[in-house]
Amino acid sequence: MILEKIINKTIEDLNLRKQTISLEELELKIKEGSYKTKDVKSFLKSSKDEPIRIIAEVKKASPSKGIIKENFDPISIAKEYNDNGANAISVLTESHFFLGDLNYLKEIKKFTNIPLLRKDFIVDKYQIAEALVYGADFVLLIAKALNQDELNSLYSYARSLDLEVLVEIHDLEDLEKSLKCGADIIGINHRNLKTFEMDMTLCDKLIPLIPRDKIIVAESGVSDIEVIKRLHGIGADSFLIGEHFMRVPSIKNELLKFKNSWK
Numbered sequence: 001m002i003l004e005k006i007i008n009k010t011i012e013d014l015n016l017r018k019q020t021i022s023l024e025e026l027e028l029k030i031k032e033g034s035y036k037t038k039d040v041k042s043f044l045k046s047s048k049d050e051p052i053r054i055i056a057e058v059k060k061a062s063p064s065k066g067i068i069k070e071n072f073d074p075i076s077i078a079k080e081y082n083d084n085g086a087n088a089i090s091v092l093t094e095s096h097f098f099l100g101d102l103n104y105l106k107e108i109k110k111f112t113n114i115p116l117l118r119k120d121f122i123v124d125k126y127q128i129a130e131a132l133v134y135g136a137d138f139v140l141l142i143a144k145a146l147n148q149d150e151l152n153s154l155y156s157y158a159r160s161l162d163l164e165v166l167v168e169i170h171d172l173e174d175l176e177k178s179l180k181c182g183a184d185i186i187g188i189n190h191r192n193l194k195t196f197e198m199d200m201t202l203c204d205k206l207i208p209l210i211p212r213d214k215i216i217v218a219e220s221g222v223s224d225i226e227v228i229k230r231l232h233g234i235g236a237d238s239f240l241i242g243e244h245f246m247r248v249p250s251i252k253n254e255l256l257k258f259k260n261s262w263k
């Protein structure tokens with residue numbers, strides 16, 4: 001199963017990185033440094049002035065699509081996002097299946113003024129401490145990849161470092177887990193990470209079950225202004241979009257079009 005495969009590889013890599021710098025050393029670095037995170041919720045919550053919020057993803061490849069972008073330049077893509085109204089940037093840092101890199105975070109941090117998401121398969125506190133050190137403002141926790149205790153403990157660890165958390169769900173069981181851990185930002189992933197199947201009706205089923213004070217992010221397979229309008233209409237605040245931006249001739253035009261789609 002692909003999710004398990006990715007997680008096994010993630011743990012293997014993690015153990016190697018821990019030999020270079022330990023969690024204790026990372027935590028010391030955090031204590032002695034100044035790692036200030038942005039107020040992520042204010043960037044992601046729909047408002048009257050700015051109803052549609054976009055989390056734009058820097059994404060070279062994926063296990064379901066293979067290489068999405070040849071001549072991938074994460075820096076210039078992130079600049080284009082930052083300069084043209086994206087509300088946050090999702091940086092894939094998983095290196096084997098998505099061809100991401102933790103160093104992209106550090107580089108992108110240097111010139112952006114919107115929050116950065118470390119998008120990875122987080123199963124260990126170590127990755128959360130790393131996220132902060134490399135410049136993330138929030139991290140992804142995937143409910144499907146964690147049991148309740150793991151989710152709770154990773155969630156509170158991230159919060160203790162002032163990192164915000166996007167908890168990703170795909171069904172009712174995940175939703176219950178996310179609410180139990182106290183998530184304020186809930187991402188509904190249209191893509192099933194075990195089968196890669198897409199279900200663009202998932203928000204219709206799950207949003208009515210989510211308390212109104214939560215921030216809702218619609219994730220994956222979003223490429224169409226009509227879909228954005230519809231999902232915004234039923235309560236989605238933010239849209240996490242990767243592949244579509246990687247394939248269009250002008251990211252700027254697409255961002256403008258999507259952000260103004262409510263008008």
Ligand SMILES: O=P(O)(O)OC[C@@H](O)[C@@H](O)c1c[nH]c2ccccc12
Pocket residue numbers: 057059119120121142168189219220221222240241242243244
């Ligand atoms: O490229 P898309 O279909 O617009 O999807 C972006 C994002 O939702 C997707 O990359 C994603 C959502 N959840 C994940 C978890 C791990 C890796 C990747 C993801």
